[in-house]
Amino acid sequence: MADLNLVEAVNLALARALTSDPNVVLLGEDIGANGGVFRATVGLQARFGAERVFDTPLAETAIAGVAVGMAAAGLRPVAEIQFTGFIYPVLDQIVNHASRLRYRTRGRLSCPMVLRSPCGAGIHAPEHHSESPEALFAHIPGLRMVIPSSPVRAYGLLLAAIRDPDPVIFFEPTRLYRLFKQDVADNGEALPLDTCFVLREGTDITLVSWGAMLQETLAAADRLAEEGVSCEVIDVATLKPFDLSTILDSVARTGRCIIVHEAAKSGGFGAEIAAGLAEQGLTSLLAPVQRVAGYDVVVPLARLEYQYMPSVERILSAARQALEFA
Amino acid sequence: MKIFKLPDLGEGLQEAEIVEWHVKQGDEIGIDQLLVSVETAKAIVDIPSPYAGRIERVFGKTGETVHLGAPLVGFEGQEADSGTVVGKVHVGHQVLEEAGAGAGAGISAERAASAIRATPAVRALAHRLGVDLSVVTPSGPDGLVTTQDVQRVAKLFEELGPAEPLRGVRRAMAQNMTLAQREVAAATIIDDADIHAWKAGADITIRLVRALVAGCGAAPELNAWYDSQAAARRLLKKIDVGIAIDTAEGLFVPVLRDAANRDAADLRRGLDRIRADVNARRIPLEDLRGNTITLSNFGMIGARYAAPIILPPTVAILGAGRITEQVVAVAGVPAVHRILPLSLTFDHRTVTGGEAARFLNAVIGDLQLAT
């Protein structure tokens, strides 16, 4: 047991996976000697060798496509795309191949690969390094889309992703990489995929989020608690396949739901949750479901970055609107 | 150019040698006409033309080998273009006409405004408590009905006891008035008739009916039916006056037929009979429908002026109020005369103010006669 931050938890999980399964292979840019630009893979090449932890040429399409071939041939590749800003070239290989290899061969071949990538804004990075494209992947049948929000969940969910027989896209929020620590047990235990995590129980309002935004969401819940409002806070964690039932159960109790995500509002994954609530939770609702999200603009550069991202104040405003609605 | 390729000659044969051409470039040929004879490993085969047309090109010379699927003859004209490289794109020939589907055409503001605003949970609560949302005064922002509003009304009704469901005539009145209110563009003009010239014992109701007929004479537009669906009106020759009669059961409007062609005595007899039938609750349905204009002599009960409700498809209703003695100016000097107040409500969708005014003037003119 040790107090680790999120990127250290990722490193721990990768090491655990490499140890316990000889088929696990890591590939990506600068993951070897450099240990990954965020140090997610630090020390792993030295421990497990350059064949199992190897630096690829600068070629995102190949990283994903080669992982597909590896997975079909019996390996468990964990490919890294250095930033989600560079993830778009892999869409062809992921959507046209990884997501459907099992499907189109009726199970004869399958694709147990993981594609990891650091995502999200808030680290004052240059252009293209602040993306949140999870909605693109959450839309694709046959994929899993997972985003952890804490070191413990990063460890457990990454192990689950690596062990899953189907392709998993695993985003790691850069803002959380070193933001705080948590006691992470290296017990090799996977956390369940396809399910939400209820981080805090409450009765007056349900706050739903994932990734780095859980920070602001929990902070807002704290402020509301001071005002006597009991918030239920839910971490979606697996966006695809999405566990609507946990959120429905919560809203059945609270009647109010605020969804918080960093990605741009329109067509973002919050829309899917809101639609699910409208379809199946309508008679529980006492107020409109609101989404507090990034604006529908290109993620601005560093100087405006924090004005773009949903703030505690914006979440509070939405929550109060919901509480005062009727 | 439409290409005809060497077809499958059967038995897996892949090629053939051209033995003899039977056509040449420029020839006009018909379907099944012999094109060429070829020799396969097995036999000499005659190949007929699959199309009619003019030969544009001939591929291969006598003695040359041509392979299965290779071009043989080109016909003038266009091969049907599939217009794709995969699958099949269906070609339809219907020409689409879209009526008024403009960008941004949304719901009419009218429809939006009349909607009751309440969340589904509140609606479900109202339903459970038996509260009609339309009687609930909303206290939420933007006219939103809140849970508290519903609970308040539910409690109120509980204290008040059950509401009396409307039946029979009262129910009909409620429905008709709702319809009228929704449709009619009602406008009212009021005026007075100075009846100091009347003798004692004048038959007020019958004088009113006669005056109504005079009004229709001056402005026949008020004796009409209006069809709002078709935006069309019918000016009616016969004047069938609906007489509003108030009873314990509710409002009846039986019809005095053809008022223009009956004398006062006949009208009085008709009115008496109608009243008796209404009071005895034996008035036939026929006598309750088809009025072309309505008279409401509410003055018998009280009130001077009113804006009575017009029941479609009629377009006018004349209201007569309580006769009182008023001080009026006669040649510059005050005098006390008996005044009969009049209210004329008309459907402004089809009746103009001018027509209404002329009507009322004629009514007053007739009423102000001594007999």
Add this chain to the structure above:
Amino acid sequence: MKTIASFDVQYDQFLDSEGEPQQALPEFARDPATLISLYCAMVLARGFDTKAIALQRTGKLGTFASALGQEAIGVGTATAMRAEDVLLPSYREHAAQFCRGVSMRESLLYWGGDERGSDYAEARQDFPNCVTIAAQVCHAAGVAYAKKLRHEAGVAVCIFGDGGTSKGDFYEGMNLAGVCRLPLVMVVNNNQWAISLPRSLQSAARTLAQKAIAAGIEGFQVDGNDVIAVREAVGRGLDRARAGDGPTLIEALSYRLGDHTTADDATRYRDPETVNRQWQFEPVARLRKYLARIGAWDKEKEEALLRECSECVNQAVEAYLATPPQSGTAMFDHLYAELPAGLQAQREEAFRFAPRDGENHGGS
């Protein structure tokens, strides 16, 4: 300026278009029986091809991509491979697939719009047809990596077209394979056409084989209409791979004698006369001429073979046409290893709306 590196591109051919040997034949080609089996495989592939087109024209098959004229590339490549090797084809390589044990019925099911066509009973590791151009090069590199890492015998062999060599996937996969010295053979079926784009407009490179130089790997050209040359070349590539010498790029020159697909009309962009002239180079006649000349083939054998192939193909077609369609809920099968709970409701909905037996199951 001084030259610091120079490269050359080699070309190989054994039989010319008349079936005349241009050099001593490799050992396998000195055995008539082997050559005859290659010949039969090409004839069978062509017979299937013809039949598939006919089926499409009569509405019994969906869009189909003919391999007319390119049979030697598929047969030469696949017959050089061993059972433990893995084939990653494009969508025009049924000649190779049949040699690998894929059944004609499976191929028809695929083109007929049934996913079960890619669930090969044999050749269990081979990849299915790849429609996105050159993606299979990356997959092949991944398969090769797995073989190498796990010390498994087996070489990944991918086939793609001249158009595919313009794609990023091609270069990225080849480059990574070169750096990692992967057991990979890449065969370019250069049939001179990428739908309507002729080879001259596809790349300014004089040969496609020379793109191997950019990745630092072995690359050369062969006459793709000479099945002996193809088989020999791929054999060399496989040997190198097995010896740990890394990947090989083989550009096999041929000609697309048919349309791009059954929905394409090539006369829109190329002169039928040009296509006609290319027939003199085609691979099947070429080998037949050689076999006839060495006394290993004759008219009777030809007729017998054609009859046999015809029967084979017809049997496969019957089996295909008699295959009952998948149930409506089959689209929920194999989406994941296990269908997630959240999708059960959709599966039930699909079941409710699925046509019952006897109703229209949709066109082929």
